[in-house]
Amino acid sequence: MERTNAALALIPLFPLVGSVAAFLVGRVHKRAAGIIASLASILAFVWTAKLFAAMSAETVLEDVVFSWFGVASLQVDFTLRMDALGAVMCLVVTGIGSLIHIYSTAYMAEDDSVHRFFSYLNLFMFSMLLLVLGGNLLVLFVGWEGVGLCSYLLIGFWFRTIDYAAAGRKAFVVNRIGDAGFLLGIFLLWMNFGTVDFLELEAAIAGNMTLVGLCTVVALCLFIGATGKSAQIPLFVWLPDAMAGPTPVSALIHAATMVTAGIYMMARMDFVFALAPFTLAIVTIVALLTAFVAATTALLQNDIKKVLAYSTVSQLGFMFLAASAGAYWVAIFHVVTHAFFKACLFLGAGSVIHGCHHEQDMRHMGGLSRYMPITFATYLVATLAIAGIFPFAGYQSKHAILGALEHNVNPYIAPYNSWIVALVTFTAFLTAFYMTRSLAMTFFGKYRGHAHPHESPAAMSGVLVALAVLSLFGGWFLETRLPNFLEHVLAVAPGHASETIVESLLHSWVGIAGVVLGLLFYTSLAGVPGLVFSLFKPIGVLFQRKWFVDELYQAILVRPLEGVSRGLWKAVDQGFIDGAVNGSGAVIDTSGQVLRLTQSGQVRHYALWMFVATIAIVVFFLVRS
Amino acid sequence: MMILFALLGALVIASAIGVVALRHPIHSALCLVLNLVGVAALYAMLDAHFLSAVQIIVYAGAIMVLVLFVIMLLNIKVEQPHRRGIILTLLATLAGVCFLGILAPLFYRGLRGFTDHSSKIEGTVEAFGELLFTRYLFPFEAASVLIMVAIVGAVMIGKRHQQGGSK
Amino acid sequence: MIPVSFYLTLAALMFTIGVCGVAIRRNVIVVFMCIELMLNAVNLSMVAFSRTVGNLDGQIGVFFVMVVAAAEAAIGLGIIIALFRSTRSLESSEASELRR
Numbered sequence: 001m002e003r004t005n006a007a008l009a010l011i012p013l014f015p016l017v018g019s020v021a022a023f024l025v026g027r028v029h030k031r032a033a034g035i036i037a038s039l040a041s042i043l044a045f046v047w048t049a050k051l052f053a054a055m056s057a058e059t060v061l062e063d064v065v066f067s068w069f070g071v072a073s074l075q076v077d078f079t080l081r082m083d084a085l086g087a088v089m090c091l092v093v094t095g096i097g098s099l100i101h102i103y104s105t106a107y108m109a110e111d112d113s114v115h116r117f118f119s120y121l122n123l124f125m126f127s128m129l130l131l132v133l134g135g136n137l138l139v140l141f142v143g144w145e146g147v148g149l150c151s152y153l154l155i156g157f158w159f160r161t162i163d164y165a166a167a168g169r170k171a172f173v174v175n176r177i178g179d180a181g182f183l184l185g186i187f188l189l190w191m192n193f194g195t196v197d198f199l200e201l202e203a204a205i206a207g208n209m210t211l212v213g214l215c216t217v218v219a220l221c222l223f224i225g226a227t228g229k230s231a232q233i234p235l236f237v238w239l240p241d242a243m244a245g246p247t248p249v250s251a252l253i254h255a256a257t258m259v260t261a262g263i264y265m266m267a268r269m270d271f272v273f274a275l276a277p278f279t280l281a282i283v284t285i286v287a288l289l290t291a292f293v294a295a296t297t298a299l300l301q302n303d304i305k306k307v308l309a310y311s312t313v314s315q316l317g318f319m320f321l322a323a324s325a326g327a328y329w330v331a332i333f334h335v336v337t338h339a340f341f342k343a344c345l346f347l348g349a350g351s352v353i354h355g356c357h358h359e360q361d362m363r364h365m366g367g368l369s370r371y372m373p374i375t376f377a378t379y380l381v382a383t384l385a386i387a388g389i390f391p392f393a394g395y396q397s398k399h400a401i402l403g404a405l406e407h408n409v410n411p412y413i414a415p416y417n418s419w420i421v422a423l424v425t426f427t428a429f430l431t432a433f434y435m436t437r438s439l440a441m442t443f444f445g446k447y448r449g450h451a452h453p454h455e456s457p458a459a460m461s462g463v464l465v466a467l468a469v470l471s472l473f474g475g476w477f478l479e480t481r482l483p484n485f486l487e488h489v490l491a492v493a494p495g496h497a498s499e500t501i502v503e504s505l506l507h508s509w510v511g512i513a514g515v516v517l518g519l520l521f522y523t524s525l526a527g528v529p530g531l532v533f534s535l536f537k538p539i540g541v542l543f544q545r546k547w548f549v550d551e552l553y554q555a556i557l558v559r560p561l562e563g564v565s566r567g568l569w570k571a572v573d574q575g576f577i578d579g580a581v582n583g584s585g586a587v588i589d590t591s592g593q594v595l596r597l598t599q600s601g602q603v604r605h606y607a608l609w610m611f612v613a614t615i616a617i618v619v620f621f622l623v624r625s
Numbered sequence: 626m627m628i629l630f631a632l633l634g635a636l637v638i639a640s641a642i643g644v645v646a647l648r649h650p651i652h653s654a655l656c657l658v659l660n661l662v663g664v665a666a667l668y669a670m671l672d673a674h675f676l677s678a679v680q681i682i683v684y685a686g687a688i689m690v691l692v693l694f695v696i697m698l699l700n701i702k703v704e705q706p707h708r709r710g711i712i713l714t715l716l717a718t719l720a721g722v723c724f725l726g727i728l729a730p731l732f733y734r735g736l737r738g739f740t741d742h743s744s745k746i747e748g749t750v751e752a753f754g755e756l757l758f759t760r761y762l763f764p765f766e767a768a769s770v771l772i773m774v775a776i777v778g779a780v781m782i783g784k785r786h787q788q789g790g791s792k
Numbered sequence: 793m794i795p796v797s798f799y800l801t802l803a804a805l806m807f808t809i810g811v812c813g814v815a816i817r818r819n820v821i822v823v824f825m826c827i828e829l830m831l832n833a834v835n836l837s838m839v840a841f842s843r844t845v846g847n848l849d850g851q852i853g854v855f856f857v858m859v860v861a862a863a864e865a866a867i868g869l870g871i872i873i874a875l876f877r878s879t880r881s882l883e884s885s886e887a888s889e890l891r892r
Contacts, residue, residue: 601888603823608717608815615724622731630794634802641806641829645813650821657825660806664832667799673839673851683858688828688865695869696821699876710816717815721808728804732797746843748851756848757855768859775863782870785877 006051008063008080011090012129014044019122026115034105037118041101041125045094052087057485059083060199062135073194079135081198085489088332088482089132089264092339096256097125099463103347104248106459107354117157117246124150128257132264137186137196140265144182144229147258148175154253155245167244174238178228185221188214189272198268206271219276222269223283230262231313232320233290237549239313243305247350250305255312255346256339263319263335267328267490274326281412283324288420291317293547295430299437300533300544303360304349307438311386312342314431318401321424325413327404328490329483334401336482337385337393340474344382344467345435351375351460352442357451362441364449371453374461376443378468383439385471387432387511390504393475398428399507400479425510432514440522630670637663650696654689661685673748799840807833820872820882824865831861 018040026033051061061082068078082090101121108114127146134140148171156168190196192214193204205211226232231239242254253259266273266283273280291314298310315338323331353360355372369376385392388399405421408414447453455461521529533540542548640663643656661684668677746752757765806829813826835854842850872882879886 603884603887604713604815604818607811608713608720611717611720611724611811611815615720615727618724618727618731622727627794630798634798637802638805638809641809644822644825644829645809645816650819653822653825657828660829661832664836667802667836668839670794671799671839671843673842673854676839676851676854679855679858683862684828684832688862691865691869692821692825695872699821699873699882710818714812714816717812720815721812724808724811725804732800732804746846746848748839748842748848752848753851753855756852761852764856768856771863772859775866779866779870782867782874 003060003062006061006063006082008051008061008082008133009065010047011044011051011094011133012080012126014040014047015122015125015129019119019126022122023115023119026118030114031105031109033115033118034101034108037122038098038101038105040122041094041098044125044129045091045098048087048090048094051082052091055082055084055087057084058488064135068138074190074196076136076138076196078139079197080130080133080139081135082133083489084485085264085267085332086132088336088486090129092336093125093128093132093257096339096343096467097128097252099466100248100252100256100343100347103251103350103460103463104246106457107248107350108246111246113157117154120150120153120157121249121252124154124253124258128261131261136198137189137201140268141182141186144225144261144265145179147253147261148172148179148229151175151242151253151258154249155242157245157249161244164244167238167241171238171242174235175228178225178235181221181223181228182225185218185225188218188221202271205275207274209275212275215272215275216278219269219273219279220282222265222272223279223286226262226266226320227286228262229265230259230316230320231290232262232316233286233293236290236294236313237553240306240309240546243303243309247305247346247353250309251343251346251350254309255342259312259316260319260335260339263316263323263331266320266323267332270328270490273323277410277412280324280326280410283320284408284410284413284420287317287320287324288423289317290314291321291427292423292430293549295427295434296543297546298434299430300540302362304352304362304365304438304442305346305360307362307434308342308345308349311345311431311435314427315342315386318398318424318427321420322401322404325404325408325410327400329486330397330400330404332486332490333478333482334397336478337397337471337475340393340467341382341385341471344378344464344471345386347460347464347467348375348379348382351456351464352379352453354456354460355453356449359449359451362438365442365447366445366449367443367447368453369443371447372455374455375464378461378464379439379443381468382471383435384511384515385475386435387515388428389432389508389511389515390501391472391476393471393473395504395508395511396475396479399504402428429510429514432511433518436515436518437522440519444523626670630667633663633666633670636660637667651693654693654696657692658685658689661689668748671748672746675748675750675753796840796844800837803833803837803840805833806830806836818883818885820875820884820887823884824868824872828861828865831857 015037018037021040022033022037025036055061063080065078065080068076070076101118104117104121108117111117124147127143127150129143131140131143131147134143152168152172154168155171156165159165159168186196189201193201195201195204205215228235239254239259243250245254273283294310294313294317298307298314301307301310315334319331319334319338322328322334351372352365352368352375355368355375356365359365381392385394388394402421402424405424406417408417408420413420545551637660640656640660644653644660647653647656661680665677665680665685668674668680810826810828810830810833813829814823817823817826835857838850838854838857842848842854875887876882
């Protein structure tokens with residue numbers, strides 16, 4: 001590995017400056033905010049691309065911006081570092097981010113506080129870039145918290161609606177729970193190794209089998225952090241609610257970039273996870289459950305964004321599955337392709353919502369392919385991609401995930417590999433099915449709404465086309481390049497044998513089946529879904545009500561907490577603490593009233609008291625001597 | 626010598642009581658002048674010649690003239706006896722007696738065997754001035770500043786407020 | 793030669809009389825004069841001590857007390873005039889604004 005210095009700080013600096021400028025200028029001139037923010041984002045992308053073009057797979061670019069702080073033996077520099085993994089993430093963040101910025105200039109044009117929106121969006125870019133470029137855990141954590149903050153701000157962007165503000169708060173609180181675990185992990189690492197720098201940690205830990213016990217605990221803590229940020233069971237409940245934010249935000253933060261931070265972090269700390277097979281087994285189970293539960297929930301959602309949200313949770317489960325099988329590059333591969341097609345889907349949904357005048361319920365859509373052909377075409381491409389059909393981007397990454405799971409060597413998991421693969425395959429089928437359902441309900445059949453749908457402006461449709469192209473060719477392009485590029489940073493499993501097109505088409509039978517069934521159910525055989533639903537009513541209700549997870553949390557966490565808080569409030573706070581406070585006040589008040597009697601206001605009396613006190617002092621010294 | 630001291634002491638105490646006891650402020654002030662002159666004489670007996678002179682000039686001269694001037698200016702009448710004043714008088718007297726009672730054994734104990742260097746010093750103008758302008762130069766200058774400030778302050782306080790003026 | 797304790801006793805008596813005056817009298821000018829009485833008592837004791845100790849430092853102290861007394865007289869009388877102007881009386885019992 002070669003470490004070279006480079007002006008990495010510029011990458012996050014562009015959006016940071018852009019954030020401030022967009023806010024200040026945008027207050028005066030609304031349109032300028034979007035332009036400034038987009039420009040800052042594009043500049044960051046260009047600079048990243050320039051650095052990327054000059055680096056090889058083995059390069060590690062480094063930039064110690066300043067010495068951050070030193071406490072006792074801990075000396076922390078504000079280090080930015082870009083290796084192959086960081087470069088890939090950086091390109092995705094700035095690339096997709098720039099596209100979404102451009103899209104937003106049209107989507108948010110009519111909003112009153114555009115400057116706030118773009119300022120937050122750029123601030124998010126800044127934090128996310130810190131996260132992926134951070135050279136040690138603390139810089140990463142700053143970015144981690146920064147994206148959490150921006151996520152909160154943007155979910156609650158329309159904070160005048162109480163529900164939206166509450167959704168933002170929920171995201172923040174749930175993330176905080178995960179962050180506590182993450183912080184514990186960082187503390188543990190520092191306590192044992194005295195450093196938080198990735199390279200130093202790797203040198204100290206990698207391959208040291210005596211550290212298995214410690215690494216199991218640390219990895220578990222880190223994974224708890226990841227479940228919060230990347231919406232895994234049990235902390236995934238915030239992500240569906242996060243759809244309260246503007247749609248570009250959902251695309252950028254809650255699909256393409258921020259939610260993948262957990263996977264990035266896991267890949268970054270792969271040397272810890274490599275020594276913690278037990279934790280990896282837990283990750284596998286959690287991810288599998290998440291992928292399945294979210295996919296089933298998505299089956300019966302009517303809000304187009306909710307479908308995509310649950311789909312995102314499910315896909316994140318896929319990524320964690322890959323990572324837990326040790327195939328980190330596959331996880332990153334899926335992060336990238338998912339960023340392409342999920343951003344495309346979300347922005348397509350945004351285009352639909354925009355075109356239908358803020359209608360989000362798919363029951364009031366339908367037949368939109370006639371009104372918005374570009375949106376339809378791109379949405380179709382992205383749907384095929386997420387369904388995992390050759391040659392679209394999702395196929396290669398999903399195929400790689402299945403391959404990795406098949407050859408999982410984790411001692412705790414290996415015996416059940418075939419069961420896991422079967423369940424994941426079924427989930428992939430469900431994915432194809434529910435995405436086709438949303439496609440059919442939105443674009444096929446007759447229009448069921450009352451608005452006058454129209455195609456979106458060029459800034460939006462152009463971005464959609466760009467993302468559709470990426471969804472179409474991205475997987476094929478990256479399939480062999482990505483593992484070669486990442487092999488010096490991440491453990492890359494031996495690549496699977498290249499296959500012919502026919503084989504690939506055969507391998508995508510799951511997706512094709514899902515799509516065909518979905519098309520049949522929601523176009524020509526329109527009665528069937530209702531029939532199936534009534535046949536399996538209990539299960540259907542379970543899916544429809546999101547597995548009652550929110551209700552469960554309400555019952556086992558919120559209610560008891562509320563009860564205890566109420567008790568503390570009434571008994572301890574009002575009775576004891578308020579009593580003590582008011583009591584001490586009353587005591588002082590009463591004693592003041594009594595002492596007031598000694599205050600005559602007469603100078604003579606005071607003089608006399610002074611004299612008496614003098615006598616007392618003299619007596620005191622006399623007695624003492 | 627002892628006789629002179631006894632006379633002066635009686636004068637000083639009597640005039641001090643007069644200051645407190647006499648109803649009319651003018652009488653009090655004149656008693657105080659008498660008292661101050663007596664103390665000045667005592668200074669002289671203690672060989673503090675310069676202080677004795679200053680006592681007469683500054684205290685009995687300047688300050689008392691100022692007090693008398695204010696009394697005349699304000700045209701003060703005789704203080705009327707007050708009912709609650711009697712209790713206070715008794716209390717104050719009691720406190721005073723207590724104070725003296727406490728001090729008495731102190732003097733008795735503390736001053737026995739106290740060596741007296743009475744012959745060695747003399748507070749002449751020359752000795753006094755030398756000390757004042759060498760070791761005590763800084764306090765001396767500071768005192769002049771204090772006097773200055775006091776003058777300015779007195780003028781500010783005494784200034785008659787303008788009609789309807791705010792300051 | 794008169795013993796120092798005689799002077800000190802005299803000073804203590806004078807001081808006590810001054811204190812009692814401050815406590816008893818209601819006329820602020822008389823109170824002021826009583827304070828002068830107390831200052832004088834202290835001065836007398838200091839001069840006596842000065843002779844006992846054998847140097848002039850005590851007398852220098854007395855000198856500065858006189859300076860301060862002069863300043864105090866200027867300010868004090870100014871305050872008395874200001875007080876008289878606002879209350880039309882010199883009763884110290886009238887000046888109890890702070891209590892109300």
